[in-house]
Amino acid sequence: MSKATDSRTMIEMIKVTKRYPPNVMALDDISVSIASGEMFFLIGRSGAGKTTLLKLLCNMERPSNGLIEIAGMNIHQVTGNKLAKLRQKVGVAYQDFRLLTDRTVAENIAISMEVSYKKPELIRNRVRSLLAQLQLEDKHDMLTGDLSRGEQQRIALARAVANSPSLILVDEPTGNLDATSTAQVMELLSRSHNAGATIVIATHDESIYRHSSHRIMEINNGRISSLTKGDGQGWPNAAGAMDGGSGDAI
Numbered sequence: 001m002s003k004a005t006d007s008r009t010m011i012e013m014i015k016v017t018k019r020y021p022p023n024v025m026a027l028d029d030i031s032v033s034i035a036s037g038e039m040f041f042l043i044g045r046s047g048a049g050k051t052t053l054l055k056l057l058c059n060m061e062r063p064s065n066g067l068i069e070i071a072g073m074n075i076h077q078v079t080g081n082k083l084a085k086l087r088q089k090v091g092v093a094y095q096d097f098r099l100l101t102d103r104t105v106a107e108n109i110a111i112s113m114e115v116s117y118k119k120p121e122l123i124r125n126r127v128r129s130l131l132a133q134l135q136l137e138d139k140h141d142m143l144t145g146d147l148s149r150g151e152q153q154r155i156a157l158a159r160a161v162a163n164s165p166s167l168i169l170v171d172e173p174t175g176n177l178d179a180t181s182t183a184q185v186m187e188l189l190s191r192s193h194n195a196g197a198t199i200v201i202a203t204h205d206e207s208i209y210r211h212s213s214h215r216i217m218e219i220n221n222g223r224i225s226s227l228t229k230g231d232g233q234g235w236p237n238a239a240g241a242m243d244g245g246s247g248d249a250i
């Protein structure tokens with residue numbers, strides 16, 4: 001455990017900047033601390049830097065300056081076994097999905113669990129349960145390349161949460177979805193959150209954060225422009241009723 005974090009902190013970013021060549025300042029002096037078990041929304045206009053921030057958190061990009069710690073580890077310095085273990089603790093649903101389009105839905109969802117050597121029966125049950133929660137049971141054996149964008153988006157989410165990671169990073173999870181599917185996606189994320197996962201969601205979809213009780217960080221041109229909370233009324237669930245919103249750890 002480093003000096004910068006304690007055991008209740010999942011993410012610590014200190015004075016982080018990210019410059020892309022030749023001269024794009026995608027993130028500029030970002031400092032934020034996200035608690036273990038927190039659900040945290042990241043909002044801001046297109047090009048604000050949301051995806052860049054998530055890419056830094058999952059080690060797809062390196063910061064130009066500053067420090068990033070996940071669970072007390074500087075993710076851009078850990079190597080070998082430690083890095084492999086850290087990777088298993090993080091589930092990511094990418095904005096562009098990154099599914100293996102020539103593999104089936106079930107194979108895509110199972111991947112993270114296979115990498116961590118879960119038993120085949122457990123994997124099969126988890127895949128079926130996730131597909132049932134998303135009402136996509138009938139897609140189990142389809143190639144993901146043949147699915148609609150909204151279906152692909154939900155499979156990407158199912159893959160991200162399948163192995164019950166302690167940190168889930170989700171980039172625009174509801175961009176292609178109708179209200180019912182949006183509610184199902186939020187229920188799935190709420191379940192992971194209630195089970196103790198830390199969840200960071202980048203989104204343009206006001207319907208999923210406005211009534212939550214969680215923190216909302218707005219980025220504007222790579223800088224933090226506000227840090228607020230939703231009004232706590234909860235979001236509509238798939239049946240149309242309001243979810244009371246689960247308490248978070250802040």
Ligand SMILES: Nc1ncnc2c1ncn2[C@@H]1O[C@H](COP(=O)(O)OP(=O)(O)OP(=O)(O)O)[C@@H](O)[C@H]1O
Nearest residue numbers: 020021024026044045046047048049050051052053
């Ligand atoms: N690989 C890259 N090379 C150069 N510039 C990049 C690269 N990736 C992102 N950018 C730029 O960095 C800025 C932030 O992009 P980012 O994708 O993080 O925004 P975003 O908030 O996720 O936007 P959106 O809501 O459209 O997904 C933009 O100006 C973008 O053009």
Ligand SMILES: [Mg+2]
Nearest residue numbers: 050051052095
């Ligand atoms: Mg983005």
